Amino acid sequence: PELLAAAAGSTPLALAIAPTRELAIQVFESVKTYSKYTPMRCLCAYGGVDIKPQIAEIRLGVEVLVATPGRLLDLVEQKCLNFGSVQALVLDEADRMLDMGFIPDVTRIISLLPKQRQSLLFSATFSDEIKKLADRMLQSPVLIEVARRNTVSETITHRVHPVAADAKRALLVKLLRSSEFNQVLVFTRTKIETNRLARELQRA
Numbered sequence: 001p002e003l004l005a006a007a008a009g010s011t012p013l014a015l016a017i018a019p020t021r022e023l024a025i026q027v028f029e030s031v032k033t034y035s036k037y038t039p040m041r042c043l044c045a046y047g048g049v050d051i052k053p054q055i056a057e058i059r060l061g062v063e064v065l066v067a068t069p070g071r072l073l074d075l076v077e078q079k080c081l082n083f084g085s086v087q088a089l090v091l092d093e094a095d096r097m098l099d100m101g102f103i104p105d106v107t108r109i110i111s112l113l114p115k116q117r118q119s120l121l122f123s124a125t126f127s128d129e130i131k132k133l134a135d136r137m138l139q140s141p142v143l144i145e146v147a148r149r150n151t152v153s154e155t156i157t158h159r160v161h162p163v164a165a166d167a168k169r170a171l172l173v174k175l176l177r178s179s180e181f182n183q184v185l186v187f188t189r190t191k192i193e194t195n196r197l198a199r200e201l202q203r204a
Helices: 021-034 052-060 069-077 094-099 103-111 128-137 165-177 191-203
Strands: 014-017 042-045 064-067 088-091 118-121
Touching (some): 014 021, 021 064, 042 052, 042 069, 052 069, 094 103, 094 128, 103 128, 165 191
Parallel strands (some): 014 064, 014 088, 088 118
């Protein structure tokens, strides 16, 4: 309860949580676009920058708050937020939250919110862990899938080249030199492999 003690005007109506600064900014830019012709006040709060300007803006009053989990809990600790008026919670990229170890923070934040609210959870994958999170966070949820789970996109052609490990780079160079490709994304397993491959491709 003491964490919810807050200054007047610091009660957002909607809260969106994203796992990284970049995603939070992306969501915030969309919210600004949607609310362009309304008096709605929005704020994007993330770590790595001075918290004081964010606190000052929250105390002026914010209807929509987009934040990363760590910074949101920092703001709670500063006692400048009151979640009593939150009507909607959005959890974006829930699978990345899970991968980055943010779920305990998110669970703590959810415990501070009103029980009566609309909650939306977005995830690129729907693992058992995400299902458990959804079960804890949502009440009688409607599941909307944009594609059947674990299916291959119909717009992508897959091709496999069985090749010995020591011949992979030569094959890659040959494929890249063909006229078939204009732009290519190459994924490797580690940062070291990425740097080594980039140097070899530049030489080739």
